[in-house]
Structures are given as structure tokens and as C-alpha cells.
Amino acid sequence: MTNWKEIDRLAKSWVKEAGQRIKQSMKEKMTIETKSNPNDLVTNIDKETERFFIEKIQSVFPDHHILGEEGQGDKLTSLDGVVWIIDPIDGTMNFIHQKRNFAISIGIFENGKGKIGLIYDVTHDELYHAFQGEGAYMNNTKLGKMKEVPLEESILAINATWITENRRIDPSVLSPLVRRVRGTRSYGSAALELAYVAAGRMDVYVTMRLAPWDYAAGCILLDEVGGTYTTIDGKPLNFLENHSIVAGNPAAHRAIFDEYLPHE
């Protein structure tokens, strides 16, 4: 029998410890490299933090699988067993340029079902945490069930990329939605944006390009507060693939599909 309470306790303590290490490393000079393009950044701290988690997990749970953004974990083709999906630093551009608005994001799954979600905003010492069936918390405060907020009163999390010329969506699809809502925000960390939606600080999030480590933990938080998430085609997410995402309270999610996104 998998002891999920023990996994939860250790995961939380490792996330806090990793946060302390990141804070310490930030005081020193970091090495910045680019990955797929000049804006796709990684630092030595991203890699060291991922390695920290892999070593901790492997030392206690050698049969667990790990999918990490920096690729030092396993090459996974299925979500069978216990799988940790880890982004050691989500919002690396913020981490480098702003030294804030980044998070450690970890989703832990059992045979494809989200069990534990952890999003740790290191600079603000805010830990968003969900345990399947027991609700979601920000530090020690329980997050309430999501309210059904009409679009006119919603804050939409969206990056300006998706309402200007881009390769993934015609800007005319989402720009009327931007005009309709009360306001828009963009924080540059998908994990934090999903956590903010789960916490009711924003109501809906639309993005065209996320990897599993960006959204895994956030979706587990949303499950616990009654949030809805799909791809922009209205399909369920496969936690091993890159996806577009529409996530938010069920009413806003439905209204976006009924009024703005072409669907069957």
C-alpha cells in the first residue's frame, strides 16, 4: 500500500528545503543558458534544484518515476505507478530578471490520477498545496470552492502573445474575450497563474503552450476547488503532452467555449 500521507509530508519538506537552497543560491552569480530559443532560459539553479528532488525521491522511493523539465529524470511513456512531474523553477525568465514571480511546481500522480499538488512561491513563502479528496490550501488557509463568476466580472490570465500575431491561434479569436472581461493579468509563471485561479485571485486562464511540468500541480489544485480545465479544443489533458489550456471556474470555462471558441 502506498503511504500517501508520508509522501505528502516528505514532498512538502523537500519543497521547503529546495526553496531555501534557491534563496541562498540567488545571492551568488548564476549561469544562464538558452535552450530551444533565445527566450527559453535555464540556469544552474534550475538544474541543481531538479537534481535535488531526484536524489531525495530516489533515496526514499526508488520505485517512483520522475518527469522533470530539465530532463534529468526518467523518459516516461506512461503514467503507470507513482509519477512525480516536476518543474524545479517555473517562470525562469522571472527568476532571472525579477527574482520573484517564480515557483517550484510538483504534481504527484498514481496511475494517472492526481494525488498531490505543490506550488511553492519561494520569494513570498506561499505554499499552495492540494491532497486529493482533502481540499487545497495556501499555507494553512483552506481555499474555498470556486465561485461561478460571470465573464464581465472575471479576471482573465492571458499572455499578450495570444492576442497578437503568433503561430498558434488567430488573434481575433481571443481579443473579444479580452475586451469582455473585467481585466487581464499575466504573471509569467503558469504554475502561479493556475494557483491564483484556484485561490480565486483570478477566474480563468487561457494559454496556448504548456508542458506537463507547467500545469500538472495546478490542475491537481483545481480538482480540489471545483475548477475545470481542458485544451482549447475542449479535450481532456494528457499529463505527458504539451497542451493549450483553458482553466477556470466552470461557468467562465463554459461561457468561453459557448461564445468564443469554435467547437462541435
Ligand code: 2AM
Ligand atoms: P518555465 O519558466 O518553466 O519555462 C511563461 O510564459 C510560462 O510558460 C512559464 O510557466 C514557462 O515555464 C512556460 N513556458 C515558456 N516557454 C514554454 C514552452 N516553449 N513550452 C511550454 N511551456 C513554456
Ligand code: CA
Ligand atoms: Ca522551468
